[in-house]
Amino acid sequence: MLTTVFLPGPHLKTSVTGSQWTRAEDKPEFPDISTLPRDLLQSFWPSLLDVAFSAPQRGSKSVVIDIEDLMEYLARKVRIEDPNLIREYLSQFTGLLDVIPEAVNAAKKQFPEAQLVIDVYQDPEIADCYLVLYIRLKHYDDSVIERLEKAEAEFLSHLVSKRGWIQLTTDFREPEGDDAL
């Protein structure tokens, strides 16, 4: 069986191929869940998502799904220190979902050579936490602060009247991990 994706407008349908959509009554063999590599899943899934569910009839407005979509986006562009902590923060401060890609894009524009790292900063003295987007460079020069300010100016106004915060800064560390430049 091939499932159709419903697009708006009367009787307008399009077919989606490339994935399994059905269950038969007499299955000869069942898929083994241990044979599904996660990295391939990650690369495959977003494209399928775009094809299948970009229509307005995609379903009710889920916070969890929106967070997962953002995490997929971030995973391609940013080193994520603690994904579950980020998820938890975003579930409380959902208003930031639209600002974070702007912050990442602004940072990428000003620091194309940098590794970006996102984390949740927990103030040790007061009950306050916020997202931090670090830029990490192999070499730091005098232009860093000015470029940080330029990048921040691109999204700062969109944080007004939002709960939660994302801070763009640097910890003056070198890039690290598999995705280090």
Add this chain to the structure above:
Amino acid sequence: MAKKYANPPIVEALCEFRLTPETRWDLTVPGLLYEKLKESFPQKDQRMIQQMELTQGPEGLHQQIRMSELIMFRTEDKKILMQVGPRLLTINVLKPYPHWDGFKPRIEMAWESLQAAIEVQGLERIGLRYINHIELPAQGGKLAEYFEFYPSIGQRLPQQMVAFLTAVEFSYADGRDHCRVELTRIPALGGRSLFRLDIDYFLARPGAVKPAEVLAWVEEAHSRVEEVFEGCITDKLREMFEEVL
């Protein structure tokens, strides 16, 4: 609820009302709603969302992306929120799921507040959606041990899957309602096997439910969602979720 679980896999449940274009809506509506809901939902927030519209015209398919603003009201613990957009009201409850006894009164409160704020002319769509994250033991096993809803792979096909998405849409109430069910594996840390079972029961025929019938529809939708959920899982998962008797 037919069955209650001590360890339910629900990460989010939501109920959404999309109103027909005949319903008058303006920028004051979120404020009117907030006035009625602020004791239970004191925290305000907002975000922009993108909506893609595809329309079939004489020259072919046209794609249009529209930006609109969602106003959000949250409970003090941030676990329940209402999202208000143009002719749109969504009530989301996050983990831990407060069970239907706790969710239903919030839906009723939201709907009654909306009706008190504006005159609802009709409903384009109502949706009751449950998103479950189900973690299976790391050592793996067959999907059939846990699910009664999963992809069927014929013997002549490769057995090594790199990803899957199983989705079907069932019809209810003579086609008035549909229930879309999806199962997929989602990325998880530390070699865990994590699956998302997404059950979205919705009004597929715009206007087929009158405003006065909305809460009865929601109750019926909940019963159907429960049936579908139980139909998707095996006793092995029920044991993991720990049924409360």
